Amino acid sequence: MKCQKCRQKAIIKISRANAKYCKPCFNEFFVSQIRRSLLKDKMVSSDDRILVAVSGGKDSLALWHVLIHSGYRTAGLHIDLGIGGYSESSSEKVEAFTAKFQQTLYSYRLKEAHEMGIVELSRELDRSPCSACGTIKRYHFNRFAIQNGFTVLATGHNLDDEAARLLGNLLRWQEEYLLKQSPVLEKNEDGFVKKIKPLYRLSEYEVAAYSFLNQLDYVVEECPMSQSAPMLVYKKALNLIEHHSPGTKHQFYLSFLENQKKKPLNGLPLELRPCSICGQPTPAAVCGYCKIISRFPGRVEHVISD
Ligand SMILES: [Zn+2]
Ligand SMILES: [Zn+2]
Numbered sequence: 001m002k003c004q005k006c007r008q009k010a011i012i013k014i015s016r017a018n019a020k021y022c023k024p025c026f027n028e029f030f031v032s033q034i035r036r037s038l039l040k041d042k043m044v045s046s047d048d049r050i051l052v053a054v055s056g057g058k059d060s061l062a063l064w065h066v067l068i069h070s071g072y073r074t075a076g077l078h079i080d081l082g083i084g085g086y087s088e089s090s091s092e093k094v095e096a097f098t099a100k101f102q103q104t105l106y107s108y109r110l111k112e113a114h115e116m117g118i119v120e121l122s123r124e125l126d127r128s129p130c131s132a133c134g135t136i137k138r139y140h141f142n143r144f145a146i147q148n149g150f151t152v153l154a155t156g157h158n159l160d161d162e163a164a165r166l167l168g169n170l171l172r173w174q175e176e177y178l179l180k181q182s183p184v185l186e187k188n189e190d191g192f193v194k195k196i197k198p199l200y201r202l203s204e205y206e207v208a209a210y211s212f213l214n215q216l217d218y219v220v221e222e223c224p225m226s227q228s229a230p231m232l233v234y235k236k237a238l239n240l241i242e243h244h245s246p247g248t249k250h251q252f253y254l255s256f257l258e259n260q261k262k263k264p265l266n267g268l269p270l271e272l273r274p275c276s277i278c279g280q281p282t283p284a285a286v287c288g289y290c291k292i293i294s295r296f297p298g299r300v301e302h303v304i305s306d
Contacts, residue, residue, distance in 0.1 A: 001014070001020050001022065003020060003021050003022035003025050004019055004020050004021065004025075005021065005022075005025040005028075006022060006024075007126060008022040008025075009022060010022055011023055011026070011211055011213075012026050012213075014029075014206065015246035015247075016203070016242070016246045016249070016250055017246040017247075018246075021149075023213050026209065026210070026213065027210070027213065027214070028067075030202065030206060030210045031066055031069075031070070033201045033202050034066050034070075034198045034199065034201075034202070035065070036201070037183065037198045037199075037200060037201055038070075038195075038196075038198055041183060041184050041196075041197040042184070043152070043183075043184055043198060044072065044152055044196065045170055046072075046284070047076075047151075048072070048073070048151045048152045049073050049074075049149060049150045049151050049152070050067060050072055050073065050074045050075075050144045050150065050151075050152045050153075050154050051074075051076075051077055051141070051144065051148075051150035051153050051154070051193075052064045052067065052074050052075070052076045052077070052081075052154045052155075052156075053076075053077060053137070053153060053154065053156070054076040054077065054078050054094050054097075054105070054156075055079075055090060055094075055142050055156070055219075056078070056090030056091065056092075056093040056094045056218060056219045057079070057090070057218055057219055058155070058207055058208055058211040058216065058218040058220075059155035059156030059157070059158050059161075059199060059204075059207050060155070060158075060208050061093070061094075061211065061216045061218050062156070062199070062210050062211045062214075062216060063154060063155075063156045063198060064076060064097070064101075064103070064215060065097075065101070065214065067154065067198075068081070068101055068103065072288055073206065074103065074154075075103065075104040075105070075106065075150070076094065076098060076103060076104070076105045076106070077105075077106045077107075077108070077140070077141060077144055077145075078090075078091060078094045078105060078107045078108070079107075079109075079110070079140055079141075080107060080108065080109040080110060080115020081110050081117055081118040081133060081138070082109070082110045082111035082113070082116070082118060082119070083117055083118060083119060083223065083224060083225060084117075086219070086221065086223060086224055087117070089219055090219045091107070093218055093219050095140045097216070097217070098219060106144065106148075108140050108144070110136065114293075114296055116296075118133050118136070118225065119225065121292070121296075124295065124296075125292060125295060128229075129225040129226075130225060130229050130231075132232075132292060133225070134294065135288045135289055135292060136289060138289075139280065139287070139288075139289035141153055141155075141291070142191075142192060142193055142280065143278075143280060145193040145205045146191060146193050150193065151187070151193070151194065152193065152194045152195075152196055153193050153194065153195045153196070154177055154195075154196050154197075154198060154241060155195065155196075155197055156197075156199055156207075157183075157197040157199060157200065158199040158200065158202055158203060158204050158206075158207050159199070159200055159201060159202055159203045159204070159249060159250065159253060160203055160204040160235055160249065161204075161237075162181070162197065162200050162236070162239060162253050163238050163249045163252055163253040164185070164231050164234035164235045165181060165234075166178075166181060166236050166252065166253055167234045167238060167252075168230060168231065168235070168291055169181060171234075174241055177252055179255075180196075182257070182260070183196065183197040183198075183200040183257070184196050184197075188272075188281070190272040190273075190274075190281035191272075191274070191280055191281040192281060200253070201250075201254070203249065203250075204235075221278070233302055238252070242276075271283065273285075275287035275289075275290055277290040277294070278290050282297075
C-alpha cells in the first residue's frame, strides 16, 4: 500500500475519500481540513482570542494541538465534572498537555463549586446526567469566554458527533434544533460568544489516527455516564451504513449544511432576554443553568483558576 501523494509506504487508509497516506501526508491532509474550515467558513481571524473547551479526550486535544501549531492565540478551559476516576484522569491528561505545549489552562471543578459531582447532581434533579452536564458546560464555557475577553469558543465536535446529532434531530423532526445546527454560530448581541467546531469535516477515526500518530496522550475511555445515551446508538447506526457505503456520513452532514445555506428551514429565531438571576441570555425568565443551581442554594458559585 503506497501513499497516494508521495509514493512512500502508506500507513492509513481513508475509505470515504478512497485515499491512502503516509504519516506526514496524513498530517497534512488532517490539518488542511481544519484550516479549510477555519478560513473558508470564516471561523476565526488572526485577531481572535480562542478559548478551547478541553475535555481530555482525543478530539479537543487534537484540535488544540492544530490551533497551537497554526499560530492562533488560545487558552483552554476544562470542566471537571467530578465523575470519580474518569474525571481525575481527564484532568491529568489536560494538565499534562498544557504543560507540554506551554499553554494557559483554566479549570472549573463542579465538586468544589457545589459539593457534588454530576452523578449526585443529576440524581437529585431526577434528570439524565448528559442533559444536566450539557447545560452546565454550555453555561460555563460561554460565561467564562465573555467575561474574560475571548472572542471565539472552539469545541472538538467531529463529523461523527455532528452527523449523529443531525440524525437525532431528524428522527424527532426538531426544527428548532435543526435551525441552530451549524459548525459556526456567530456572536450574538444577547450575550453568546461565537462558537465554532473546526473538526466537523473529520471523522472520529481520523481524529483518533491523528492523536495516535502525533502521540497525544488522551483519555481513551468514553464517559461512564454516557453509556446509554441515544447519541451512541445514532453513531452505531451511522457507522453500520458507512461500513456498507463509505462516504455516506460525510454526504449526510455536509449536504445538510449545503441545503441549509440554500433554503433555510422556516422558523422564528428564539427571542432571548437576560436571565433574571445571572443575566446570561435565555428564552425563559430563568436560564436552564440557574434552574439547576437554584435547587442547591447556599453553595459556592464559581471556582475557576489557572
Ligand atoms: Zn506521503
Ligand atoms: Zn441564569
